[in-house]
Amino acid sequence: MTKLLITEITRMGPAFCVIGLQREGKKIRSVRPVSATANSWLHFPFHRGDVLHCELAPFSGAKPHIEDRVSTSGFQKESAVSEPEIVAYLRKAEIADSLSGLFDCSLHENKNGSGLFAMPLQAKRSVCGTQTRNLRLELCANELRATLALSSGEVLRDLPVVDRDWRNFIEAALSEGRGANRVARLERFLNSQFHYKILSCPHHFIRLGLTRPYHDLCWLMLDTLFPLPKHEWLEEF
Amino acid sequence: MASSTEDDRWRRLVEECFRREAGSQVSIPDPMQDLIESGVLDSMGWVSLLRALESASGVSDLGALLTQRAASFGSIFQAFQEAQADKPASTSDFSQMRQTFTRIPAIIASSSAAVGSRTIPSEDVDWAFGMQPGKLRLRAGIESLAYAAEGENELTLGARAAQESLHAAACGAQELDWIIATSETHHGYPSLASQLHSQLLARETCGALDVGGACLGLLNGFSVAQALLSGGQARTIMVVTSDVHSHIFKPGSVAGELGGLFGDGASAFLLRTVRTTATRHAYALGQFFFGCAGQYAGAIRVAPGQDGSLEAHFDGEALSRAAITRLEKVVREAELRSGIARSSLQGLATHQPNPRLIKLLAKQLGLPQSKFPIVAQTCGNLGSSTCGAALDALLHSAQSAQAEGHRPIFMASLGPGLLFGGGWLVST
Numbered sequence: 001m002t003k004l005l006i007t008e009i010t011r012m013g014p015a016f017c018v019i020g021l022q023r024e025g026k027k028i029r030s031v032r033p034v035s036a037t038a039n040s041w042l043h044f045p046f047h048r049g050d051v052l053h054c055e056l057a058p059f060s061g062a063k064p065h066i067e068d069r070v071s072t073s074g075f076q077k078e079s080a081v082s083e084p085e086i087v088a089y090l091r092k093a094e095i096a097d098s099l100s101g102l103f104d105c106s107l108h109e110n111k112n113g114s115g116l117f118a119m120p121l122q123a124k125r126s127v128c129g130t131q132t133r134n135l136r137l138e139l140c141a142n143e144l145r146a147t148l149a150l151s152s153g154e155v156l157r158d159l160p161v162v163d164r165d166w167r168n169f170i171e172a173a174l175s176e177g178r179g180a181n182r183v184a185r186l187e188r189f190l191n192s193q194f195h196y197k198i199l200s201c202p203h204h205f206i207r208l209g210l211t212r213p214y215h216d217l218c219w220l221m222l223d224t225l226f227p228l229p230k231h232e233w234l235e236e237f
Numbered sequence: 238m239a240s241s242t243e244d245d246r247w248r249r250l251v252e253e254c255f256r257r258e259a260g261s262q263v264s265i266p267d268p269m270q271d272l273i274e275s276g277v278l279d280s281m282g283w284v285s286l287l288r289a290l291e292s293a294s295g296v297s298d299l300g301a302l303l304t305q306r307a308a309s310f311g312s313i314f315q316a317f318q319e320a321q322a323d324k325p326a327s328t329s330d331f332s333q334m335r336q337t338f339t340r341i342p343a344i345i346a347s348s349s350a351a352v353g354s355r356t357i358p359s360e361d362v363d364w365a366f367g368m369q370p371g372k373l374r375l376r377a378g379i380e381s382l383a384y385a386a387e388g389e390n391e392l393t394l395g396a397r398a399a400q401e402s403l404h405a406a407a408c409g410a411q412e413l414d415w416i417i418a419t420s421e422t423h424h425g426y427p428s429l430a431s432q433l434h435s436q437l438l439a440r441e442t443c444g445a446l447d448v449g450g451a452c453l454g455l456l457n458g459f460s461v462a463q464a465l466l467s468g469g470q471a472r473t474i475m476v477v478t479s480d481v482h483s484h485i486f487k488p489g490s491v492a493g494e495l496g497g498l499f500g501d502g503a504s505a506f507l508l509r510t511v512r513t514t515a516t517r518h519a520y521a522l523g524q525f526f527f528g529c530a531g532q533y534a535g536a537i538r539v540a541p542g543q544d545g546s547l548e549a550h551f552d553g554e555a556l557s558r559a560a561i562t563r564l565e566k567v568v569r570e571a572e573l574r575s576g577i578a579r580s581s582l583q584g585l586a587t588h589q590p591n592p593r594l595i596k597l598l599a600k601q602l603g604l605p606q607s608k609f610p611i612v613a614q615t616c617g618n619l620g621s622s623t624c625g626a627a628l629d630a631l632l633h634s635a636q637s638a639q640a641e642g643h644r645p646i647f648m649a650s651l652g653p654g655l656l657f658g659g660g661w662l663v664s665t
Contacts, residue, residue, distance in 0.1 A: 112257040113285025134396075136438050138411050140300030141308065143284050147411070147438045155435045158288060160281055174305075183304050191409035195400070219281060 002056045003078070004031060006048050007086055008127075008207060008224045010162040015040035017162075019067065019127060019209075019223070020052070021089050028092045030127050031056065033071040039212065048165070048228065049086050051079045064103060064123035064210055064218060087203040087226050095129045098152040102128045102208055107220065114158035117217040118210055126210040127223060135198060135206070135225075137161060137190050139183065144170050146222040148206070159208070159222045169229035178234070189237040201227045247294070247317045251310055254289040258282050268311035283308050292442050296320040297414065342521040343459075343466040343474075344665060346507045347405035350629040351398040352383035352616050353483065353501035366493025373497050378592030382500040382617035384483040389501070391423040395479030396436040398505035402475065403437070406507050410437040414471035415444045417462055419454025421620040422480045433477055452588045453527075453652035454478055454621035455504070455628075456660060460525045462508050472510050479503035480620035485547065495551040498591055500617025504625025520632060520646065523575060525660035533559040533655035559655055560590050565601050567649040567659035575661045577645045579604060583635050586628035588650040589613035610634075624650045628662075635664070 004020035007030075011017075017040045022031045033056060035041065046052060052075040061068035081089075096102045104124035107116045135148040144161040161167065172178075173186045198204055209223035252265055259278060272278045278286065284300065290313065291299045302316040358381050359373035373379040385394065395418065403410060416439060418430035427435075430445035439445075450457040458476040465471040480503070486496030508522070536556040542548040564587055572579050579585075585608055589595050592614040599606045610630035612623050619626055628648065635643050643664035651657050 110285060112289060113254070113282075114288035115281060115285055134436055134438050136410060138300075138409065139304050140284050141287055141303035142305065143280050145284060147440075149435055149438060153432075153435060155438065157441060158284060160284075187301070187409065188407045191412075192404050192407045195404065214279075 001053055002031075004033065004052045004054055004056075004075075005081065005086065005089060006046055006050045006052060007090055008209075009044060009046075009048060009164040010209070010221070010223050011164050011167050012040050012162065015042050016044045016164060017041075018044055019207075021093055022056075028089060030067045030093055030125075031069050032065065032067040032127075033075075034059065034061075034068050036070055036072075039065075039068070046075060046077060047080070048224075049080045049083065050077050051081065052076060053078055062213065063120055064105075064118070065126045065212065067125065067127060083227060084203040087205045090129050090205055090207065090226075093129060094125060094127060097130060097150060099150065099154045099156070102130065103210060116156060116159075116220045118220070120213045120216065120218050123210055123218060126218070127207055128209075129205060129207045132204070132206055137166075137194065139170070139187065139190070146225070148222075156208075156220065159220050161222045161225070162209075163222065163224045163228075165228045166225055169231075169233075172231075173234060173237075185237045189233075193233070193236060197233070198225070198227065203227060243321065244314075247314060250290060250293050251313055254286055254293060255310075257289065258286045266310060268314065269307075269309055271307045271309050273308040278308070287313075291440075297440065297442060298412070341467050341469065341510050342665065343463045343508050343510065344519045344521050345632065345662070346408065346509045346519060347402045348504070348506045348629045348632050349398045349401035349405065350504040350622070350626040351394045351401070351502060352619070352626070353385040353389055353394070353481070355384040355386050356615075357382045357384050359497075362497045363493065365488045366497045367488065368493040368497065372493075376593070377498060378596065378614060379498065379617055381615050382483075382497075383502055383615070383619075385481045385501040389481070390484070391420050391429055391479040391481050391503070392432045392436060394481065394501065394503035395420075395429065395433055395477045395505065398479070398503040399433060399437055399475050399477050402505040402507045406509075408473065408507060408509075411440045412473045413437070413439045413443045413475050415446060415462065415465060415474040416477065417446050417448060417458045417474060418477045418479070419448045419450065419458050419621045420479050421451040421454065422482055422485055429477075429479060433475075437475070450621070450656055450658075451652040452618075452620055452623065453650045453656045453658050455624045456525055456527070456648060456650050456658040459506075459508075459522055459648075459660070460527070460658075463522050463525070466508060466510050474508045476506045476508060477503065478505075478621040478625040480622050482617075482620060490547050491549045492551065494553055495549055498613075498618045500613075500619055502616055502619035502622040502626055504622050504629050506625070506628075519665050520635070520643070520662040521665045523645075523661040523663055525648075525658060526570065526574065527656070527658040530559070530563060530655045530657060533563075534653075536655065537653050539653070557590070557594055560588075560594055560651055561597055561601065563651055563655060563657050564588070564598055564649050567657055568602055568647055571647045571649065571659045571661050575645070577647075577661060577663075579647070581644055582608060583644040583646050584608045584610060584627075584631040585647045585649065586610070586624050586631055587648070589623045589627065590618055590651075624648060 008019035055073040056069035105122035133149040210218035306312040434445040482499035
């Protein structure tokens with residue numbers, strides 16, 4: 001039986017990708033439970049911070065997704081930890097402060113447009129935590145994108161934000177029931193209060209991930225952004 | 238309405254960028270076809286295509302214009318047409334161009350100032366530089382100095398001021414077309430403007446420009462920004478000043494009569510065109526004028542020595558006389574050019590070599606000292622940021638006043654050389 005602290009729930013089309021932390025001796029490392037038939041879950045009724053009991057079997061998935069484990073039983077919730085505690089554990093797992101350290105490989109710029117990618121066989125892992133000097137979210141043609149500066153000063157642009165809670169928050173902000181000028185109001189929030197709320201939060205932390213190889217390239221994504229959005233923030237704009 | 242030539246240009250751009258993104262073997266889609274829903278591009282490919290188009294077309298907010306619209310060629314063409322309708326008409330006729338320039342004023346949408354976190358009594362600075370206790374207070378009128386704390390530098394102070402200015406205007410860094418920075422103490426590379434670009438997370442196609450002029454740097458920056466905005470080449474510009482003297486003018490490296498005068502600070506101004514600002518009672522940049530009075534060039538010279546030390550020549554008496562004379566002349570010139578009487582001003586954002594000189598300047602001009610915001614008295618001479626901190630204080634005082642309280646502001650500053658410059662701001 002494995003004890004798994006759920007740290008990431010990301011949106012991948014209609015499904016969810018889940019990542020958790022597992023303790024191995026003195027080490028804490030990331031583990032991605034997948035079903036025997038798919039890399040993602042169509043239904044995942046748990047939340048970040050939930051501590052789940054499950055059976056995980058090793059799985060020789062394609063590089064760089066070395067964190068994949070096949071879940072051979074259902075999940076059972078044992079307890080839950082707070083957001084600051086999740087981040088405290090994430091800081092003890094895979095972490096880097098420079099671009100080359102994120103996945104222990106070179107990252108390449110898309111010469112035709114936006115985005116960064118890694119070569120699947122070069123990347124040593126598919127998820128990593130990091131501190132940011134600065135971060136902003138932006139709506140680009142219905143897509144949520146993040147631009148951030150690592151503590152090394154290196155800037156990563158136009159990362160797709162796949163964090164389930166942040167995506168849900170943006171959708172809620174744009175829902176029709178919220179009246180007129182929703183996009184402008186959301187942009188105003190992202191350009192002002194958001195920055196204070198995120199960067200002044202003592203447990204501000206992000207995790208970056210790599211997509212599954214797509215046309216032989218693994219693209220960088222913003223997997224998770226702490227603090228998670230609060231529903232009451234919707235009342236502020 | 239866009240001309241057919243422009244339509245052709247956009248079509249060519251869109252098709253070329255699409256081929257690069259989707260591959261040359263993919264056929265050009267129907268204008269109404271949703272590229273994501275039909276599986277031609279995924280969401281990353283769609284955003285990537287838009288970023289390539291933003292860069293190639295100069296329409297930097299294409300992505301924002303397409304929010305809540307279909308991911309189709311038709312939506313892109315429509316957004317291009319809307320962006321074109323929002324731009325001043327381009328013309329090759331010089332007289333029309335001049336009219337365009339005067340039609341688009343540059344507005345200060347927001348401002349901010351930041352000073353070093355450590356407040357040091359001037360007597361401590363006297364002592365550190367080996368001067369008689371009380372010298373800075375009695376001779377220069379400086380009560381305290383703002384010094385950078387550990388971890389503070391030109392980048393952190395400048396970025397703090399810029400970020401606050403962005404927040405005040407609810408403007409995202411992605412909206413910036415240019416970052417114009419000036420500093421008399423930052424000499425390393427990457428330059429201050431490029432570091433601010435990364436720190437603020439401006440978009441890649443936002444320009445970063447450093448301008449010189451030492452204490453005159455803010456006016457130089459405003460002048461460049463005004464030209465870019467008025468010419469229709471930019472809609473949103475951040476002008477930043479940032480100076481950290483305490484890391485350079487250390488006891489032992491320069492005399493206290495020079496080094497003891499300076500503090501650390503930054504200022505930031507978000508400049509926009511009227512067309513894009515919603516700020517009520519904002520100030521618009523008026524005209525600026527500049528010059529160089531070479532006869533005073535010898536009054537102050539600072540240069541790196543051969544052994545890596547700092548060689549500073551500073552004739553305090555000559556510089557004081559020159560500063561007062563020239564600042565007074567610049568204010569009179571601004572009065573003449575603008576037709577605005579100095580008695581009707583909200584205040585004067587001038588360079589403040591030291592508080593005693595500002596007291597003298599106020600007397601020479603027949604103005605109450607309250608027209609000059611207190612900067613040097615509590616923070617020291619902040620270099621290019623002195624003018625910035627003073628202007629920020631005046632803008633905030635005007636903001637808290639009633640509408641009729643928004644009176645014109647004069648700016649005047651000096652730099653080694655002796656460079657001088659002046660200008661004015663009027664309420665819109």
